[in-house]
Amino acid sequence: MRKKKNRPKPAAPTVANAAGTAEKQAREGLVIARHGAHATIEDKEGRLHECITRRNSGPIVCGDRVLWHPARTGYGVVVAHLPRRALLSRPDPRGRPRPLCANVDHLVIVNAPSPAAQPPLNLDLLDRYLVAAELNGIQALILVNKIDEADEALQAALRAALDCYRAMDYPCLFTSAVKGTGMAALQTRLGGHTSVLVGESGVGKSSLIKALLPDLDIRVGAISAVSGKGRHTTTTTTLYHLPGGGDLIDSPGVRDFALWHVDAAALAHGFRDFRPWATQCRFRNCRHAGEAGCAVAAAAAQGSIHPRRLTSYRRILATLGQ
């Protein structure tokens, strides 16, 4: 109660979706997890509260700053979310866009080596996440986990596959969540920001969180206790505070990440390596899909753009609007 007095009241115009005047007494909180119509809210003192979300509050997602009312008994109520820096969405199993998390600065795209594949990484999925990061103004970090499972030759192949991304100034990290390799470098990268781990199921996102958070079990236990859900947090997108500063969001793995609501021009803009060339195409509305005088295709032909990136772009382009 002592701190309540000092807490600045949110000014009405900054409150998105605020309904009615009851919001005046509302407190500010952070959405730690969202599950169905419920959300786990962390208050300013770090205590967790299980809340229901109002229908008219709009989508409330992990990482949202919200206004909420504590409960006299039972559940608290989330009444509105505060303005967001970024809202990251991805399709649900039926292909409908679903907001995943808000206010993230970094998208950590986690991959694991696939020794039998050529290249030994899921670069198509990586390219799609990179476009999402570019279009949302979020920084991307490319992470290859399970490096302990890769022999020398495979590690060389992984480095080669990522060469063109490093040349585009995307940071690339190799880690082993089980052996601890690269974890200090990862911690340094994540400090002071809010980041979200994305990638296919089983690449080790939750294991990375466990490696970074020594007291994770206590935290998971606390979240489970208020939400009444089990300990398998990977079905629910959940935010964790890192001991060295910064927040890290764990999300359930998905096999695919489709880009929708994006047109050809936006998609091309999401390919950072195309930008110096895309303005030099003969036609201003060039889709870089085989048109005459395409400077992007010419750059790919002479090696200034990695040919695989153009193939990847065209593959995504063919799926837009589907």
Ligand SMILES: Nc1nc2c(ncn2[C@@H]2O[C@H](COP(=O)(O)OP(=O)(O)OP(=O)(O)O)[C@@H](O)[C@H]2O)c(=O)[nH]1
């Ligand atoms: N060898 C090795 N195994 C790992 C590493 N990281 C994770 N694993 C194993 O990979 C399996 C999947 O790890 P999770 O952390 O659950 O993967 P996830 O990405 O969270 O998966 P979803 O929650 O389904 O999206 C587990 O059996 C882990 O022990 C690693 O660095 N090296």
Ligand SMILES: [Mg+2]
């Ligand atoms: Mg997981």
Ligand SMILES: [Zn+2]
């Ligand atoms: Zn072009």
